[in-house]
Amino acid sequence: xxxxxxxxxxxRRLLLGLVQVLAVLVAVFLLVEALPGDAAVALxxxxxxxxxxxxxxxxxxxxxxxxxxxGEWFLGLLRGDLGESLVSGRPVAQFxxxxxxxxxxxxxxxxxxLVPSSVLLxxxxxxxxxxxxxxVVTAVTIxxxxxxxxxxxxxxxxxxxxxxxxxxPTALGADPLxxxxxxxxxxxxxxARPLCAVTRLVRAAMVDALASDYVRHARRLGLSRARVDYAxxxxxxxxxxxxxxxxxxxxxxxxxxxxxAVFVIPGLGTSLVDAVAGRDMPVVQGLAVLFxxxxxxxxxxxxxxxxxxxxxxxxxx
Amino acid sequence: xxDPFPTLRRRGFLALAGGLALAGCASTEPAASGPRAGGRLRxxxxxxxxxxxxxPHMASLFVEAARAKALYxxxxxxxxxxxxxxxxxxxxxxxxxxxxxxxTLRQATFHDGRPVRAADVLASYARILDPKRAFRAxxxxxxxxxxxxxxxxxxxVEFTLSRPYVEFPNVLATxxxxxxxxxxxxxxxxxxxxxxxxxSFAPGRSTLLKRYPGYWEGAAHLxxxxxxxxxxxxxxxxxxxxxxxxxxHDLSPVTARAHEAGGRVKILRSPxxxxxxxxxxxxRPPFDNRDLREAMFLLADRPQLVESxxxxxxxxxxxxxxxxxxxxxxxxxxxxxxxxxxxFLIKRAGAEGLxxxxxxxxxxxxxxxxxxVFADQAKQAGITIEVAVxxxxxxxxxxxxxxxxxxxxxxxxxxxxxxxxRLLSKSTTNVTKxxxxxxxxxxxxxxxxxxxxxxxxxxREMQRTLHAExxxxxxxxxxxxxxxxxxxxxxxxxxxNSLDWARFDRVWLR
Numbered sequence: 001x002x003x004x005x006x007x008x009x010x011x012r013r014l015l016l017g018l019v020q021v022l023a024v025l026v027a028v029f030l031l032v033e034a035l036p037g038d039a040a041v042a043l044x045x046x047x048x049x050x051x052x053x054x055x056x057x058x059x060x061x062x063x064x065x066x067x068x069x070x071g072e073w074f075l076g077l078l079r080g081d082l083g084e085s086l087v088s089g090r091p092v093a094q095f096x097x098x099x100x101x102x103x104x105x106x107x108x109x110x111x112x113x114l115v116p117s118s119v120l121l122x123x124x125x126x127x128x129x130x131x132x133x134x135x136v137v138t139a140v141t142i143x144x145x146x147x148x149x150x151x152x153x154x155x156x157x158x159x160x161x162x163x164x165x166x167x168x169p170t171a172l173g174a175d176p177l178x179x180x181x182x183x184x185x186x187x188x189x190x191x192a193r194p195l196c197a198v199t200r201l202v203r204a205a206m207v208d209a210l211a212s213d214y215v216r217h218a219r220r221l222g223l224s225r226a227r228v229d230y231a232x233x234x235x236x237x238x239x240x241x242x243x244x245x246x247x248x249x250x251x252x253x254x255x256x257x258x259x260x261a262v263f264v265i266p267g268l269g270t271s272l273v274d275a276v277a278g279r280d281m282p283v284v285q286g287l288a289v290l291f292x293x294x295x296x297x298x299x300x301x302x303x304x305x306x307x308x309x310x311x312x313x314x315x316x317x
Numbered sequence: 318x319x320d321p322f323p324t325l326r327r328r329g330f331l332a333l334a335g336g337l338a339l340a341g342c343a344s345t346e347p348a349a350s351g352p353r354a355g356g357r358l359r360x361x362x363x364x365x366x367x368x369x370x371x372x373p374h375m376a377s378l379f380v381e382a383a384r385a386k387a388l389y390x391x392x393x394x395x396x397x398x399x400x401x402x403x404x405x406x407x408x409x410x411x412x413x414x415x416x417x418x419x420x421t422l423r424q425a426t427f428h429d430g431r432p433v434r435a436a437d438v439l440a441s442y443a444r445i446l447d448p449k450r451a452f453r454a455x456x457x458x459x460x461x462x463x464x465x466x467x468x469x470x471x472x473x474v475e476f477t478l479s480r481p482y483v484e485f486p487n488v489l490a491t492x493x494x495x496x497x498x499x500x501x502x503x504x505x506x507x508x509x510x511x512x513x514x515x516x517s518f519a520p521g522r523s524t525l526l527k528r529y530p531g532y533w534e535g536a537a538h539l540x541x542x543x544x545x546x547x548x549x550x551x552x553x554x555x556x557x558x559x560x561x562x563x564x565x566h567d568l569s570p571v572t573a574r575a576h577e578a579g580g581r582v583k584i585l586r587s588p589x590x591x592x593x594x595x596x597x598x599x600x601r602p603p604f605d606n607r608d609l610r611e612a613m614f615l616l617a618d619r620p621q622l623v624e625s626x627x628x629x630x631x632x633x634x635x636x637x638x639x640x641x642x643x644x645x646x647x648x649x650x651x652x653x654x655x656x657x658x659x660x661f662l663i664k665r666a667g668a669e670g671l672x673x674x675x676x677x678x679x680x681x682x683x684x685x686x687x688x689x690v691f692a693d694q695a696k697q698a699g700i701t702i703e704v705a706v707x708x709x710x711x712x713x714x715x716x717x718x719x720x721x722x723x724x725x726x727x728x729x730x731x732x733x734x735x736x737x738x739r740l741l742s743k744s745t746t747n748v749t750k751x752x753x754x755x756x757x758x759x760x761x762x763x764x765x766x767x768x769x770x771x772x773x774x775x776x777r778e779m780q781r782t783l784h785a786e787x788x789x790x791x792x793x794x795x796x797x798x799x800x801x802x803x804x805x806x807x808x809x810x811x812x813x814n815s816l817d818w819a820r821f822d823r824v825w826l827r
Contacts, residue, residue, distance in 0.1 A: 037711030045377055046680075046727075047453055048714035049745035055451035088370050088520070098520070154551070162558050169555035172562060173359055173523055173545035264547040264556070266522050274365065274521070277710050 010304055017296035021289070028288040029070050032281055038062050039086040039279040060086045073285060082289070083282035085275075092286035095271055100290075103267035105176060106259075107252035109183060110190045115245065118195050119238070122202025126237075127229060129207050137199070145196035153189045153262040160185065170264045186263045190256055194248040201244050205237035212236075239306040246302030250295045352807060356826035357541035360564040360819075361553040364546030369520055371504040373495035374445055374452045379566060383819035384544055385495055387526055389509035392420060392438065392489035392496065394816035399642040399731045401486035402816055405433060405496055405510065405533075409486055415767060416481045420489070422472040425533035427498050428514035435468030440499040456738070456745055457491040481765040483772065484733045491734070492814060512537045512822035521546060537822035538807070554800065557582055563805050563826065566819065568798040569682065570628030582800045586630060587810040587818065589641045589729065590797035593626070593634070593687060595675070595790040596716070596725040600750035603668055604721055607786045612662035614790055615655045616698040617691065623793045626687045630798060634791040637780050639732040644773055646780035659698045672701040677724040680712035684724040687792075717748055725789065729812035732776060736760055740783070749788025756782065 040057035041048065057063055064072075076083050082092035125134040161169025168174065171182040209215060210233050218228045257269040268287060275283035362380035369378065373385035392406035403409070407423045425433045443463055445452045465477035478485065488494070498508055507515050512534070513526035524544040528537045545562060547553045553565040554572050558581055565582075573584045597604035597613065604610055619633040632640065635652055639645045663669055677688040685706055692702035702722070707715060716723040725748060727735070738744055741760055742752040756779065763775040783789070797813045807824040811817035 035710075036708045037714060041714040042710045043377075044714065046713045047377070047746060048717050049456060050717075051745065052451045052453075052455070053714065055449075059449070059451060090520070157551075157555055162555055165559065168561060169559045170547065170552045170561060172361060172547050172552065172556040173543065174561070261549050262552060264545075264549070264552045266546075270521070278365075279710065 006304065006307060009307065010300070013300050013303065017300060020296055021292040024292040025074075025285060025288055026070075028285060029281070032276065032279065032284050033066060035276075035279065037279060039281065042277065042279045043087055062086075069281070073282060077289065082286040085280050085283050087278050087280045087283075092282050095275075095283050096268070096286055096290055099266065099268040099271045102176060102265055103253060103269070106183065106186060106190065106265065106267065107249065109187050110194070110252055111245070111249065113187065113191055114194055114198065114248065117191075118198035119202055119234075119241065121195075122199045122241070123206055123229070123234060123237075125199075126203045126206030126210060129203075129210075134203075138203075141196035141199050145193055145200075147192070148258075149189055149193070149256060150258045150262060152192055153185070153259060156185050156188060157262065170262075172264045176265075182263075186259050186265060189259050189262075190252065194244075194251075198241050198244050198248070202237060202241045205240050206233060209233035209237045235309045239310040242302050242305050242309065243299075246298045249298045250291070253294050254291055352538045352825040353827065354538050354825070355540050357543060358539050358564060358805065358821060358824060358826060359543045359545055359562040360566065360821065361545050361547050361556055361562040362566045363548045363550075363553075364521060369546075371507045371515075371518060371524075373497065373504075373507070373509070374441075374454065374493055376493045376495075377453060379813065379819070380544055380546065382492070382814060383566070383821075384524055384526075385493065386511065386819060387513040387542060387821055388507055388511045388515060389495035389497065390425070390433075390511055391491075391494050392422075393486050394490050395729070395731065395812075395814070396816055397641075397811045399639065399729060399812070399815065401490040401731075404490075404816075405438075406489060409489070411483070411485070411767075414481045415483045415485065415765065416478050418476045418478070418485050419469070420474045420476065422474070423533050424472070425510050426531050427510050428508050428529055429498075430531075431498060432471070433496060433510050434471045434499075435474040436471075437499045438474050438496055439463070439466065439468060441496045442494070444497070445494060452493070454491050454494040457488050457734070458494060460485070460488060483767055484731070484764050487731050487733055492730070513542050516541070532822070534822070538825035539821060542821050557800050557802060560802065563802045564808070564824075565800045568800050570630030570796070570798060572800070573630060573798045574628060576800065580803070582802060583805070583808075585799050585801065585808055585810050587797035587799075587812055588632065589639075589794050590813040590818075591729070591795040592638055592725075592727050592791050593622075593631070593683070593793040593795055594725040594727075595688075595691065595792070596723050596748045597788040597790065598721045598748070598750045599786075599788045600752070601721055603666075603671055603673060604788065606666045606668065608662045608666040609668050609671075610786060610788065612659040612666065612668075612698065612700075613695075614652055615659040615662070616695055616700070617790060617792055618654050618694050619652075619792045621694070622687060622690055625690050626683045627793055627795050630796040632794045634793050636784050636787065636789060636791045638727070638735045638789070638791060639729075640794050642729070642732055644732045644776035646777045646784070648777070649781060649784050652784075656698055663698060663700065669699060670701075671699075672703065673722055674703045674705045674720060675722045675724070676705050676707055676716060676720040678707045678712040679709040681724070681726045683795075684726070688724055691792075717746060723748070726795075728814050730814070732780075733764065736779065740787075751783075751788050 039060055040053050040062055043056055044053045073083055084091055125137045128134050157169045160167045167184050168182045174182045176183050215228055215233050218232050254269060257273055260267050260269045272287050364380050365378050369381060373389045376382050376385045390405040392404060393401040394404050396402045405423055405425055407421045409418055409420045411418050422433060427433060442458055442461060445454050446458055446463060460478050460482050462477045462479045467475050469475050512529055512532045514529040516525040516527050518524045526542045528540055530536045547556060550569055554568060556562045557565040576582050577584045597610055599605055614636055623631050623633055634640060635649060637646060675688050677684045679685060688704045692704050695702045739747055740751050741757050759775055759779050763772050766772040766775060801808055804827045805824060806827055809817035809820060809823060
């Protein structure tokens with residue numbers, strides 16, 4: 001019975017996701033259209049000779065009506081063709097292929113460290129709720145969560161990168177695979193806020209779970225404390241954390257733009273900023289497809305996981 | 318170029334400055350020695366991200382210009398006073414009325430061994446002039462009548478112009494007019510005749526070049542040259558301090574000031590690299606009033622602007638373009654602040670209590686700061702300037718059409734080019750809308766006068782007019798600041814985009 005409803009639930013969510021992605025594409029297209037100027041104006045830069053801008057516009061096909069341009073791009077998408085950058089003429093797929101490995105590496109490393117550390121820390125303090133360790137961790141996580149990425153990045157770079165010289169301050173010109181040291185500071189910065197958020201969620205849910213009737217019942221049955229806490233309380237406490245982790249994944253994949261800028265990491269966030277600044281519509285749309293699909297899929301997985309962990313939480317969604 | 322976090326970078330720097338002041342260590346200057354061959358220099362520039370291209374005719378960012386200069390040659394380039402210096406062209410000779418120019422090419426080869434021929438020159442210019450394309454140098458090259466021009470032999474080109482034009486060598490040196498091998502359209506593996514040849518390119522990340530041993534001017538000292546991109550100034554400085562790069566382009570004056578004495582890096586300043594100005598449109602109220610324009614000139618406190626916006630890395634300007642360049646009217650007395658006279662002129666113009674928006678944006682460093690400081694200064698003369706910060710990506714196109722007062726800056730180009738591109742009735746980027754038949758006539762006279770001293774006096778006359786009643790309130794000339802590691806030698810200082818700027822074939826590593 002649970003398997004059937006899980007399958008139908010997944011199917012319904014997939015369909016909904018497809019609609020969501022479509023809506024995002026139309027919205028992104030219209031939003032970029034609504035920005036002042038177009039790719040021709042942005043490309044002309046400080047030499048905006050009107051005749052030259054007109055010529056660039058014609059060469060880019062920007063003189064076509066809005067619907068035509070979106071339609072052509074969308075038909076290409078159905079054929080699996082993301083089009084070409086207006087500005088450089090390179091295939092959009094190439095932009096994604098260039099930026100994705102770095103961003104995936106950063107996001108993957110961050111998630112790899114985030115999941116065990118935040119869960120363990122959350123459970124650790126939940127089991128000591130109200131104690132000194134709990135108060136210290138609570139204070140630190142609230143405080144650290146309030147520090148913006150760029151401020152933390154600047155402090156870490158100044159201290160460990162430039163002053164002490166322990167770690168490279170930027171990833172400039174380095175290949176992260178050959179020289180993983182360049183990733184240490186960026187990952188630390190990326191890790192800081194989600195770690196605080198997830199730890200606090202796990203802690204709160206775990207405190208609730210530990211105070212619940214079924215945990216008290218399990219204890220009365222004489223099960224060991226560790227068994228009760230980890231096998232019975234924790235799965236219930238993880239449901240909200242899993243959904244928070246999904247949101248963190250979106251955030252990481254969207255490229256934490258500030259972190260990429262400070263550490264000079266040429267990932268997808270940087271591509272997106274450049275493409276929007278250049279009004280390079282096909283690249284913006286290509287990234288929107290990637291982010292849209294990823295967001296829908298990751299959230300779907302999270303909801304399915306939450307559904308499995310605590311079926312009551314999932315059925316409400 | 319794009320600078321998504323201008324406030325962040327200033328803050329970033331301030332956080333660093335304290336730490337670095339303590340970390341500075343003394344360096345001992347070894348005895349001067351001659352250039353040494355070898356090594357790879359990594360140069361950090363701000364870039365355009367993944368959209369950048371290797372087509373030299375499309376260059377518009379500093380990194381694209383620097384890379385094009387390493388890979389390619391122009392027929393001429395600009396010296397420090399913005400006079401054209403022969404490069405691929407060995408010499409040029411005009412006919413009697415300067416309407417036909419015979420250009421002799423140097424004996425040079427492309428990286429694949431082919432000689433650079435007259436046909437390559439004509440083909441490159443034809444590509445730029447293609448009516449269906451929109452290359453930046455097109456307007457400057459438009460004076461060439463390509464159909465009537467011809468290759469006399471492999472090393473001689475005869476350019477026929479559509480009119481007599483004494484300043485034709487400026488065209489040969491114009492930004493991005495690089496010579497590519499005939500019928501080149503694919504620039505994924507560029508082949509030029511420059512001091513470095515192509516190795517690899519990852520858009521938005523890095524370009525690796527290597528020494529071309531057959532360069533006509535003698536091979537470069539460096540084995541390899543790598544361009545890496547960091548849009549954040551703080552990242553460029555940090556990478557330089559940590560030894561990740563040996564050359565960091567475009568540093569802020571504040572950074573320069575902080576690191577000059579430290580000894581960890583060398584700071585080099587190139588004077589007269591950029592003009593800083595406010596542009597008033599003379600064809601519409603309120604600045605169609607000559608008295609009001611003069612009042613604006615007089616109420617500006619230039620030393621304060623230079624000190625606060627350029628952090629002292631610059632000089633006061635005199636409402637004229639091109640300090641230190643050929644034909645600059647250095648005999649016109651420097652304008653200084655005169656609030657009483659400004660108030661009197663404002664009254665005479667009937668502009669008391671005037672409120673006017675000043676359009677600015679983050680399109681260039683210091684724009685918004687300069688606008689704010691200037692608004693303060695204008696208030697003391699009873700004029701309310703409302704600083705309006707617009708979109709940085711479309712600022713240049715917006716400022717050409719809209720508003721009446723806006724921020725303005727420009728890199729180095731000859732005074733003649735500045736006039737022809739910005740101050741003639743038919744100029745394509747005439748921000749001040751300065752359009753006067755008698756001024757156009759003076760320009761035509763200047764560019765057809767063969768005698769250089771007679772020509773100079775026409776240019777000075779034009780500048781006197783602009784100084785008295787023009788639309789550009791030029792308040793400062795910014796130094797160009799680059800930083801290098803202590804091991805780098807041979808970096809020359811010159812206005813940005815001139816010959817000796819970002820010229821890596823003369824640089825060596827100790």
